[in-house]
Amino acid sequence: MLLTGESDSLSSIGLVREARHLVDANVPMLCLVPRNQFDDVSALRQGANDDFIVKPSSFSELFSILRLFLSNFPGPMPPLEREWGGYRFMMSSNTVEFGGKRVQLRPDEFDLAVELFSNEGCTLGRDLLWTAVWAKAWDGKSRMLDTCVSVLRRALKLPANGWELRAVWGSGYRLDGSSSSQMPAMAPYWSPSPT
CATH class of the missing domain: 3.30.160 (Double Stranded RNA Binding Domain)
Incomplete structure (x- = not known):
């Protein structure tokens, strides 16, 4: 838990x-x-x-801590890499590989990208994204989320690779790509032993 x-x-x-x-x-x-x-x-x-x-202060730090914690128990470990539609996310290093390129993102940019790709095809509200990435509620004034979205579009060359990251007026952001890029559901990492 x-x-x-x-x-x-x-x-x-x-x-x-x-x-x-x-x-x-x-x-x-x-x-x-x-x-x-x-x-x-x-x-x-x-x-x-x-x-x-x-x-922890970032997703990659949390990911490393969870792997270390889970190594004490039987069962599969979370993968060190996740892949969505040609983008490979290296969870331990805030790095994304695609099209033969490797891009190093800041922790908040990486966390935002993982959140968006994990929820492909869903509109994610600003408050949800702020809480997921910066662990606090959006103050209604900061443009940090918008800046990170802009960086991701450019750094990951989303439009050129068939992905659209768009603002949804009055709500937040939505990432759309090919439906074949959705990751299959993951098995639980730990389950209690039968009693």
Whole structure:
């Protein structure tokens, strides 16, 4: 189970307690908490399968942490690379390969690209994208999301490769490509052993 802490220690502690109440104690739990809550929340560790860490600052950092955490349990590991319609995303390095080129993206650009490609054909609202990439709500004024979208269009040469990343008025952004590029559903990384 992966949990993300709340905005204050008391709420995070309540979240962890509720999760432990609902889920079997043998289910491994990784809880990501803000640095200022770490001491308070990590005191709730109940077993060898639980771990608490400070929230990572990027998707690639989170991906590396999850791989390390999951290596302690039987079952398949998340892939180091993901591919969508000719674009190969190297999860551990914020790098994208396509058409014989390799492009290094900033962590926020990479995280945004993964979010958009993972949800191909769906309109994603600004608030959702802000929360997914920058872990905070959109303030309604910042143009950082629009700037990152522009960088992705250019750096990944989306239109030239048959992809359209467009703004959806009053909502957010939508990435469309060929339907054959959609990634198949992934199997769960961990499942409890039969009792």
